[in-house]
Amino acid sequence: MRRLIAMTCFTAGLGVALFALLWLILAENGILLKPSNPSQAVLVTMLYGALILVTFDRASSRSWPAVLRASQTRIKAARWMLGIAVLVVVAAIALLVIACLIDNQTLVDAAFYPALSTLLFASGVYIAIHWAFRPSSVLGTDVSNLNPLRLMLVRAVRSLRRSDRSRPNG
Numbered sequence: 001m002r003r004l005i006a007m008t009c010f011t012a013g014l015g016v017a018l019f020a021l022l023w024l025i026l027a028e029n030g031i032l033l034k035p036s037n038p039s040q041a042v043l044v045t046m047l048y049g050a051l052i053l054v055t056f057d058r059a060s061s062r063s064w065p066a067v068l069r070a071s072q073t074r075i076k077a078a079r080w081m082l083g084i085a086v087l088v089v090v091a092a093i094a095l096l097v098i099a100c101l102i103d104n105q106t107l108v109d110a111a112f113y114p115a116l117s118t119l120l121f122a123s124g125v126y127i128a129i130h131w132a133f134r135p136s137s138v139l140g141t142d143v144s145n146l147n148p149l150r151l152m153l154v155r156a157v158r159s160l161r162r163s164d165r166s167r168p169n170g
Helices: 002-028 038-055 072-101 105-133 135-139 148-166
Strands: none
Touching: 002 038, 002 105, 038 105, 072 105, 072 135, 105 135
16 A cells, blocks of 8 residues: 555656646647636645645655665756756746846746746655655655754754853853
């Protein structure tokens, strides 16, 4: 059963990435894919949310089997794919920010869907890689250590502790 769930999540990650790529290509050609009614949007969002919850479930993440056998070549290719996906997202979001800063509504409209679709694409690529090889194989660390909110909170608590120690008692 665990293998079936892992394979389903891996396939769903590939599906998300392919859908996002199709969405980007169609948006660039002036065709906008959007749900025909709100219930479709809610259903898709719930399914994607469930995929994210299963992928980032910290309690059981170490026990899920990898879908593919990890080799040096596959790990290197996965790192390159993930790196390129992140770079594309950064470029698309940078274009959107620049368009907002120069207050060019035409450019903002043209940059919005590519930014959204590349973010979804990178998410799908990560989910597929996560289930294909396990995050520790690709990233060299546990995903829970990469949580930016957790890192910020740890720094804030440490800084408060330091300031309490440096304050004179009395």
